[in-house]
Amino acid sequence: MTSALANPPRLSVRDLSIGNRTAFVHRVSFDVRAGRILAMVGESGSGKTLIGRSILRLLPENIHQLGGSILYHGRELSGLSRHEIRQLRGGRIGMVFQEPLVSLNPALRIGTQMAEGLKLHLKLGPDEIRGRCVEMLKRIHVPRPEECLAAYPHQFSGGMRQRIMLASVMLLRPDLLIADEPTTALDTLSQREVIETMLELTREVGTSVLLITHNLGLVGKYADDAVVLGRGEIVENGTASEVIGRPRHPYTRRLVGSLPHRRIAAAAPAGEPILVARGLELSFRVTSRSILQAKRIRVLRGVSLTVRRGETVAVVGGSGSGKTTLGRALLRLIDVDHGSIEYRSTDVTRWSDRRLHSFRRACQIVFQDPFSSLDPRMSVDALVGEALRHAGPLTPAERQARIETALSEVGLPGHAGRLPHQLSGGQRQRVALARAIVGDPELLVADEPIAALDMTVQKQILELFQRLQAQRGFACIFISHDLAAVQQIAHRIVVMHEGRIVEEGPTDAIFENPRHEYTQRLLAASPLLEAVSPSASQAAVLSEVEQ
Amino acid sequence: RELRVANVGDMRSMIPAGTTDPGTQVPQVQIYEGLVTWREDGSVAPMLAADLPTVSPDGLVYTFKLRDGLTFHDGTPVTAQSVVKTWEYYLNPKNNWVCRNYFNSDTVKIVGVEAKSTTEVAFRLAKPSKVLLTQMARTDCQESAIMAESMVSGDQKPSLPIGTGPFKVVSIRPGQDITLVKFENYKARSEKMDGFAGRKEALVDKIVFVIIPDPAASNAALLAGNIDIWSRIELSYAKALASTPGIKVDSAMTPSTYTLAFQTSKGPLQSEALRQAINYAIDRKGMVDALTEGHATPSSSIIPASSQFYASAAKGGFDYDPGKAAALLKQAGYKGEPVRITTNKNYPMMFETGVMVQGYLQAVGINAQLEVNDFATQFSKYNTGNYDMMTWNYNPSFVPGLVFDRFTGSKKMQASKLWTDPEARRLVDELLDTPISQQQPLYAQLQKLYVKDAPMIVWATGEVTSAYRNNVQGYASWPGRLPRLWNVSVK
Amino acid sequence: MIGFVIKRILGAIPTVLLVSITVFLLIRSIPGDPAEIMLGEAADPASIAAFRAELGLDKPLPVQFVLWAKHVLHGDLGQSIFLNQPVASLVWQRLLLSASIILIAVGIATVIAVAAGLFAAWQQDKLGDIAVVTVATFGLSLPSFWIGLLLLLVFGIKFGWLPVVGYVSFSDDPSRAWQYLVLPVATLVIVEVGVLTRMARASAVEVLRLEYITHARAKGLSEFAVLFRHALPNAFAPTLTMVGLVIGTLLGGIAVVETVFTLPGLGRLIVEAIYARDYPVVQGCLLVIAIAYVLVNLVVDLLYPIFDPRIALE
Amino acid sequence: MTARLDSRSRLRLLAGGLLGAIVLALSIVAIFWTPLDPNRLDVLHRLNAPDIRNLFGTDEFGRDVLSRAMTGGTTSLTVAILTVAAAIAVGSTIGFLTGFFRGWTDRLVMILNDTLLAFPGILLALGLSAVMGPRKYGTVLALSVAYTPKVMRVVRGTVMSLREREYIEASRALGNGPVYTLVRHIVPNAVAPIAVLATAMFGWAILMESALSFLGLGVPPPAATWGNMLATARPYLTSAPWLSVIPGMLIAATLLSVNLLGDSLRDWLDPRM
Numbered sequence A: 001m002t003s004a005l006a007n008p009p010r011l012s013v014r015d016l017s018i019g020n021r022t023a024f025v026h027r028v029s030f031d032v033r034a035g036r037i038l039a040m041v042g043e044s045g046s047g048k049t050l051i052g053r054s055i056l057r058l059l060p061e062n063i064h065q066l067g068g069s070i071l072y073h074g075r076e077l078s079g080l081s082r083h084e085i086r087q088l089r090g091g092r093i094g095m096v097f098q099e100p101l102v103s104l105n106p107a108l109r110i111g112t113q114m115a116e117g118l119k120l121h122l123k124l125g126p127d128e129i130r131g132r133c134v135e136m137l138k139r140i141h142v143p144r145p146e147e148c149l150a151a152y153p154h155q156f157s158g159g160m161r162q163r164i165m166l167a168s169v170m171l172l173r174p175d176l177l178i179a180d181e182p183t184t185a186l187d188t189l190s191q192r193e194v195i196e197t198m199l200e201l202t203r204e205v206g207t208s209v210l211l212i213t214h215n216l217g218l219v220g221k222y223a224d225d226a227v228v229l230g231r232g233e234i235v236e237n238g239t240a241s242e243v244i245g246r247p248r249h250p251y252t253r254r255l256v257g258s259l260p261h262r263r264i265a266a267a268a269p270a271g272e273p274i275l276v277a278r279g280l281e282l283s284f285r286v287t288s289r290s291i292l293q294a295k296r297i298r299v300l301r302g303v304s305l306t307v308r309r310g311e312t313v314a315v316v317g318g319s320g321s322g323k324t325t326l327g328r329a330l331l332r333l334i335d336v337d338h339g340s341i342e343y344r345s346t347d348v349t350r351w352s353d354r355r356l357h358s359f360r361r362a363c364q365i366v367f368q369d370p371f372s373s374l375d376p377r378m379s380v381d382a383l384v385g386e387a388l389r390h391a392g393p394l395t396p397a398e399r400q401a402r403i404e405t406a407l408s409e410v411g412l413p414g415h416a417g418r419l420p421h422q423l424s425g426g427q428r429q430r431v432a433l434a435r436a437i438v439g440d441p442e443l444l445v446a447d448e449p450i451a452a453l454d455m456t457v458q459k460q461i462l463e464l465f466q467r468l469q470a471q472r473g474f475a476c477i478f479i480s481h482d483l484a485a486v487q488q489i490a491h492r493i494v495v496m497h498e499g500r501i502v503e504e505g506p507t508d509a510i511f512e513n514p515r516h517e518y519t520q521r522l523l524a525a526s527p528l529l530e531a532v533s534p535s536a537s538q539a540a541v542l543s544e545v546e547q
Numbered sequence B: 001r002e003l004r005v006a007n008v009g010d011m012r013s014m015i016p017a018g019t020t021d022p023g024t025q026v027p028q029v030q031i032y033e034g035l036v037t038w039r040e041d042g043s044v045a046p047m048l049a050a051d052l053p054t055v056s057p058d059g060l061v062y063t064f065k066l067r068d069g070l071t072f073h074d075g076t077p078v079t080a081q082s083v084v085k086t087w088e089y090y091l092n093p094k095n096n097w098v099c100r101n102y103f104n105s106d107t108v109k110i111v112g113v114e115a116k117s118t119t120e121v122a123f124r125l126a127k128p129s130k131v132l133l134t135q136m137a138r139t140d141c142q143e144s145a146i147m148a149e150s151m152v153s154g155d156q157k158p159s160l161p162i163g164t165g166p167f168k169v170v171s172i173r174p175g176q177d178i179t180l181v182k183f184e185n186y187k188a189r190s191e192k193m194d195g196f197a198g199r200k201e202a203l204v205d206k207i208v209f210v211i212i213p214d215p216a217a218s219n220a221a222l223l224a225g226n227i228d229i230w231s232r233i234e235l236s237y238a239k240a241l242a243s244t245p246g247i248k249v250d251s252a253m254t255p256s257t258y259t260l261a262f263q264t265s266k267g268p269l270q271s272e273a274l275r276q277a278i279n280y281a282i283d284r285k286g287m288v289d290a291l292t293e294g295h296a297t298p299s300s301s302i303i304p305a306s307s308q309f310y311a312s313a314a315k316g317g318f319d320y321d322p323g324k325a326a327a328l329l330k331q332a333g334y335k336g337e338p339v340r341i342t343t344n345k346n347y348p349m350m351f352e353t354g355v356m357v358q359g360y361l362q363a364v365g366i367n368a369q370l371e372v373n374d375f376a377t378q379f380s381k382y383n384t385g386n387y388d389m390m391t392w393n394y395n396p397s398f399v400p401g402l403v404f405d406r407f408t409g410s411k412k413m414q415a416s417k418l419w420t421d422p423e424a425r426r427l428v429d430e431l432l433d434t435p436i437s438q439q440q441p442l443y444a445q446l447q448k449l450y451v452k453d454a455p456m457i458v459w460a461t462g463e464v465t466s467a468y469r470n471n472v473q474g475y476a477s478w479p480g481r482l483p484r485l486w487n488v489s490v491k
Numbered sequence C: 001m002i003g004f005v006i007k008r009i010l011g012a013i014p015t016v017l018l019v020s021i022t023v024f025l026l027i028r029s030i031p032g033d034p035a036e037i038m039l040g041e042a043a044d045p046a047s048i049a050a051f052r053a054e055l056g057l058d059k060p061l062p063v064q065f066v067l068w069a070k071h072v073l074h075g076d077l078g079q080s081i082f083l084n085q086p087v088a089s090l091v092w093q094r095l096l097l098s099a100s101i102i103l104i105a106v107g108i109a110t111v112i113a114v115a116a117g118l119f120a121a122w123q124q125d126k127l128g129d130i131a132v133v134t135v136a137t138f139g140l141s142l143p144s145f146w147i148g149l150l151l152l153l154v155f156g157i158k159f160g161w162l163p164v165v166g167y168v169s170f171s172d173d174p175s176r177a178w179q180y181l182v183l184p185v186a187t188l189v190i191v192e193v194g195v196l197t198r199m200a201r202a203s204a205v206e207v208l209r210l211e212y213i214t215h216a217r218a219k220g221l222s223e224f225a226v227l228f229r230h231a232l233p234n235a236f237a238p239t240l241t242m243v244g245l246v247i248g249t250l251l252g253g254i255a256v257v258e259t260v261f262t263l264p265g266l267g268r269l270i271v272e273a274i275y276a277r278d279y280p281v282v283q284g285c286l287l288v289i290a291i292a293y294v295l296v297n298l299v300v301d302l303l304y305p306i307f308d309p310r311i312a313l314e
Numbered sequence D: 001m002t003a004r005l006d007s008r009s010r011l012r013l014l015a016g017g018l019l020g021a022i023v024l025a026l027s028i029v030a031i032f033w034t035p036l037d038p039n040r041l042d043v044l045h046r047l048n049a050p051d052i053r054n055l056f057g058t059d060e061f062g063r064d065v066l067s068r069a070m071t072g073g074t075t076s077l078t079v080a081i082l083t084v085a086a087a088i089a090v091g092s093t094i095g096f097l098t099g100f101f102r103g104w105t106d107r108l109v110m111i112l113n114d115t116l117l118a119f120p121g122i123l124l125a126l127g128l129s130a131v132m133g134p135r136k137y138g139t140v141l142a143l144s145v146a147y148t149p150k151v152m153r154v155v156r157g158t159v160m161s162l163r164e165r166e167y168i169e170a171s172r173a174l175g176n177g178p179v180y181t182l183v184r185h186i187v188p189n190a191v192a193p194i195a196v197l198a199t200a201m202f203g204w205a206i207l208m209e210s211a212l213s214f215l216g217l218g219v220p221p222p223a224a225t226w227g228n229m230l231a232t233a234r235p236y237l238t239s240a241p242w243l244s245v246i247p248g249m250l251i252a253a254t255l256l257s258v259n260l261l262g263d264s265l266r267d268w269l270d271p272r273m
């Protein structure tokens, strides 16, 4: 790593404040230097996304830059005309958004969306555009790139969409790339592939990168410099190795210290089974416009699973392997084609919603995409309070107390009146969590519950799970890409691959002795997990989190 | 040289008087001719017949002689056989000819039509009648016009009407237009034009009847020069049109009366005093001003103001006298029972009449309510007698007696009859059997009876008001109402 | 997709059948009948009854309906009572004209509405938005007969640019035909554009807040491209429902415009046939309208996936 | 929900409210008092241009246009409000229920709905008038019958797309009954298209009344409505323009107000404002 000082800043942010009536970001200053990668880490809700967006003047309505300056190659960005800023967007400064799944236009073909920037900024002809797109898609390992250009976003799995987003931004060889959590939706295998392709490309072009992430592993491995944000202010600033290796500020210390650690010898409690699924088969109808008839794709192919009281079962597997679908099917949110689901020894596979009353109350779910699972018109307390409708008679005060407890347990006090769109990604996820636990469920299906959370909050949530489990003995199906978290919390692991359970066993057994070839690959993508211990050295921390 | 004329609707029947709506009548009058027709003074004149028929001494056989050299539009000659075929068609109940009733009633009953030679044809009656020729010449029956044989025999009906008139039809596009061209082989009479009679000469090569149901559109079309003649204008436009340069508006009194029918045998209007009160309650002058822009003559007489008998016979009608109306109401013991005025919006004039009458009736304390239907519904109500009072106009005739004939009689025979007084019916029968010169006292008697019974409201004698562009020459409104497009040229 | 189309068409049979039966009963339950109208005011009851019998109106209604339906299944819609033409050809000619006016007008109205709606949504609450909304509201406040007449007065009479009455079909003289369609089309556009604009605006407002719009901006696209390439297709789907409804309504409701401009279209034909109680024509028209309506819905449904590829045909 | 209106919305609310208040006030006053008798014929003063006696002029029967416009407002607004309320109430209830629950009732209702939609309004109106006879509330009934299927279709479409949203599934997962989910989550999120349709229908109802009165199903004459004032003003478009301008302006003002208020309502319900 070269010295930061010898290198003039490409992007220089000085005393930046952002907010509406109150400031969410206070006087933040940092530099991104030529060819270097600046990682921005920090608390969820600390303003990272807002800072990224403010550079391109793309703040949400009602939120404004309140003060400070953003200099790009020494030019003040906030003083540029609309036309000038448009020249920069995409062409010079590329941006990958935090929610890649909703960043592609559902109505336009991938090819059209990729070509747009090229046509606009580089004025290329159609053939050349096509050539470049195909080449780029090949580089990021999208199979059949020619067909891909003619397809629509919804025809791809989450991981693929995230890669496509990145490709379309990198196609233009920007001078500065702002990447806001570019890998959250990816499994370990894809995550590594994507981040490495991205960095390879930036290195080729000499792009500077502002990488916003919760993943300290990424920071340690790839970033040159790092800034740490806490409550809208910069608390620490330096080279990545300094910040992670010798954290000075208490928050940074906590952050680094919150890295998940392996639970030692946690034997699965042998409670009575709550939910037993046998031979679940499920397929979706998909209509493709090119082919004149509908076909069905099989998503679950004979999945059997038992969850016992007090037990946490982790479901891991590649993107698109059917984990979410399994979770939804288990809770009878979608109907299976074959197989049976027993709740407390009663077959509920074909019960109507009406009869499922007590089942629904006892089994809760945290959806993978918290934003779309929250009614946009309801405030946080109303959303959480809704889960208490069936919790027996409560006085308004009791009710309020329980809502507040749940919110503070997930680390979100004082946001009760907010609406979902006024929250950061991590905050939304915690609302969903609070809603799921407020009613004391027997079983919780948690679909990627911590993907958007920073390490400290992650830790808090994982601890919360463990505590609740100890106190109330509830069972949990924990769907996650995050093997470190899985290792910490799960008693048992189920590995899914292409709709089948390919391997199943106690956590330790799986981690130590994976038998199935796919499991082995999945674990191999995070090769140094073995070396982890709670009191890790700097090197160990780095390797541990590089999943 | 082409004449473009607005027509309110499609020609709904190829057969003369197959239906009696104006959209059908106006083009047919240019196409068809009967044995006899009207002069402007109301007398009957020969048309296809060389002269008026000879009548056998017993008054049962009328023999017509056809003019020589007449041909139909399809080139076939007009013969006595054509007349027989046409009349057999008319009289055959299966063909449902609209006017069959007029020749199959107590007054006139034709029992046979025979060809005496190629040009001579005889009509045999069941009993002598004074009105055979009058009925035959009826305009609303299209002069009982003679059609080519292909129109009446055979299964394959031609798609265009084939008559003998000065114009023949070359194309019909429903909803759009009817195109007529000059009939080159037309053989005109030598007498000068008088009413529908006399010399007819096509001075334009082509007439296009443009079908325009909407008065506002007709008005616009005339202003824009897209049509040359709007033969019966909507009177709301009269004033504005008259003041437009390049457009002439002219008006002629016709024997038509504007009327409202009463239901005299049930409902509130059984009361004679109430009916009279209503007649006194309306301001006929005001209605003429407001509804016709002055293009009508206020009158309460059943005898049209255009009639020669009007001046002498139509005395002692109803004046506008709200005070008298109030007194009559008291006499009738009227206590606010609702009186329905049935009208329709298909004919704006009828609707507005209803509105005004309602206004006047309410002003004297009659609880009048408008019931607006579509015309067909109203028609059905008229036929079944299901109404209290109704805006209703009769097809006019140069012989007022023929109109009386239509509404006078027993409701038991026909629910649509209004004037059920047997004495009135007797007088009408007598009238139809009396030569014109001796009719005056009978009309006077009828009028007196009418004022007492008040079976309807008559509020004005109508006019026909046309508007046309200045380049049209030889055209004028006339009492016969239907536009005559022969002897008309365009500059 | 072919399966979908076939299924939808088969699924429309109950609708068409129901429309036919209702029309059949309804039109006959309204007082007045063709015999009375044909024979006129002077007719006596006996001849009316005879005429009714001739038209087959004396038979019980179910028998009449079955007879009619049987003919329809053999492709025979019957003969108009008043117009000297078979119903099928009459309806077909009229439908062509009405359909072309409606489609052109709704097409233009949709284009204008979507553009204006997008613009208004983009300018949300600014001057441009207020202007668009106000103009659209005025369009909603004026009846078509009034607008049509005003256009006639101005362009037909005052300037004399366009003919006031008459009609020349495209097959007769394509170079003149358009002249007769300009004003009616303009009238319909003015009448319908208001509601479509408001609908487009409402959905565009929602769409413009979505993340991929911000992303499109982040690519450096001009606002025009953002609006028309990215927001339009997504905002269009809800407007499409409305477009389908408007076309459906106009199929039966274009009579006013056709009357004002004296066009021989289907709307006028229905109204005139209803007034004249020309039963075969009314039934024929309604049958055709019901089928056309079903087809319009089908096309709308088939168009949906083009604007929103996530929607699957089911 | 708390009011979250920003200054622009407040301005809009104010403008819409003011316009609406004026129109409404005129119409309410007309119930008790009009400058002149709105139905009194006065043939001596036909088609008078506006002057001191008749502020808005007189019509073809010499009736005072101002007085007629005022009573016409009462009638038109009553008809429009009742029609829109009925159509929205019935149409959206059915639309919500069938769109949400689907099943064979949905299919049946859709067939009926399509039947009504494919039916030209005029025949419907004539049929209704034949069945009921002309009545004041016949207009409301006829218009409601004509508009209900439209509302239903729009609502059903919206509901069908909303019910696929994940937060609806989340509500199910919480054990909420379908009715609760419908009322609490679907209805509030379907307000925008319904509001647009309702405001448009308000205008249609006012105008359609004139078309219906053409068929004899409108408000019985001589009572004025804005719609039939416009219709009868047609022959006098050039010679007596005040006859069309006054009702036209009143309709426009009403619709503008309704639209502005509708937008305010939407803003108020909109989480993002």
Ligand SMILES: Nc1ncnc2c1ncn2[C@@H]1O[C@H](COP(=O)(O)OP(=O)(O)OP(=O)(O)O)[C@@H](O)[C@H]1O
Pocket (backbone or CB within 6 Å): A024, A043, A044, A045, A046, A047, A048, A049, A050, A051, A060, A061, A062, A063, A098, A421, A422, A423, A424, A425, A426, A427, A452, A454
């Ligand atoms: N549209 C908005 N209206 C009001 N507040 C907002 C809005 N968007 C974001 N905020 C608030 O601004 C703060 C910063 O949000 P931001 O999205 O930048 O956080 P973040 O650091 O990206 O968090 P995360 O890691 O969870 O994505 C949060 O407290 C959030 O609640």
Ligand SMILES: Nc1ncnc2c1ncn2[C@@H]1O[C@H](COP(=O)(O)OP(=O)(O)OP(=O)(O)O)[C@@H](O)[C@H]1O
Pocket (backbone or CB within 6 Å): A156, A157, A158, A159, A185, A284, A285, A286, A299, A317, A318, A319, A320, A321, A322, A323, A324, A325, A326, A368
């Ligand atoms: N509604 C749907 N219609 C059609 N296909 C679907 C649908 N939902 C999911 N799929 C497909 O089913 C497969 C499994 O999806 P699922 O969401 O269960 O994957 P996952 O294991 O949760 O993946 P990820 O890790 O990306 O969340 C994927 O290929 C996906 O494309």
Ligand SMILES: [Mg+2]
Pocket (backbone or CB within 6 Å): A048, A049, A050, A098, A424, A425, A426
């Ligand atoms: Mg963020």
Ligand SMILES: [Mg+2]
Pocket (backbone or CB within 6 Å): A323, A324, A325, A368, A447
């Ligand atoms: Mg998933």
